[in-house]
Amino acid sequence: MTTTIRNALMIAAMAVTLGACASKGQPTAQYDFGPLPAATSTASEAASASIGAVIVADVSGPASLDTERMHYRLLYSDARQSRPYAYNQWVSTPAQLLTQRMKARLSQAGVKVLSTTDAAASATVLRMEVEDFAQNFDSATSSKGVVRLRASVFRNHRLVEQKAFSSSVSAPSADAAGGASALADASDAVAAELITWLAALPPSK
Template sequence: MNTAKFIATPVHSSWAGGLFLVFSLALSGCANSIQPVRPAVYDFGPGLVTGTAASSAATRAPLIMGTVESTPALESLALHYRLSYANGQQLKPYAHARWSMAPAQLIRQRLSEQLSQTRAILNPGESGLAGTAAPATLRIDLEEFSQLFEAPAQSVGLIRLRATLIQPSQTPRVIQHSVVVRRPAPSADAKGGVQALTAATDAAVLEIDNWLRLHAP
């Protein structure tokens, strides 16, 4: 019986090196095709577009509006939510959604837009018109600003803040007002949370405006 003989053919180093290069390039191409997910960026939208601010801004006393202060957890651009049915004490950020500015800045911008419809809004350090009384100062402390899930498919936008009005005089008068507003989210995701928090902010801003009409007319 004849015995078949198999002769092992050596693999040339140049061919092996080329195969390794092709394999490396293929892996590199797969890695480059995986693009990082960019977070969606949100704000409160264009706001009140009425065109009446210039004509009616002088109907009420000027007001100095300070910065809106917030807790350290709310100083970032993160869009936060809470799961009240699981652990309501834990504030969690959405991975692929964020605000265009910190919530405190967005709220100050929205509040300024509303108040400037009927009065001049001044920054800290600015003074009113010569010969007029010194303007009062409004300060805002933002305590809560999150999408609160009461069930996996049910959530609200929750905002809680404290407004402080300081009226200048020999003995400055300080008046405070707490605001808590909840608005339902149309969907159980970041987009729904943004819509709910925008609606809650607008309602809080209107409440502050009405409060100021009584104490700083």
């Protein structure tokens, strides 16, 4: 058996294992980001005092994130192809999960989180756009959850600052459950960096 044929068979087996090997009638497993990690009181006090109240807009992103389906990429085979898991999905879209998580992490840090309907109550608006949210397989047994987003802060309808955030976390298992865990951890890491960044911005006048 040639190396090319052997690699092709391995890739085919990987796709079957991840996406289409479930038996007929198997129930769909649903995932979210799980409970919030513990926050330190020192970080919460610093964020609360420095950031104040923030209007958090819904996270936006590519159309591929407007679905509950879970996807993965085989970087070692074809990095341009996004493949869906057959019987695994998110409880809501990734954009919605990220919006909820970011609001929860900000609130946990003592920040007063407002919605866009409260625009008159605060001049500070946080907008986030997801650039990447994926489980990427480097090999048949190793993958990472990758989250990249761009955050922008506006005050009185003017851009104050903008920054890109990125986190990559190894998955504990080579399946949908491992991907969900890694993406949740990567999202929390981005949230922590974002809160630190917000706290360092000049206060509104």
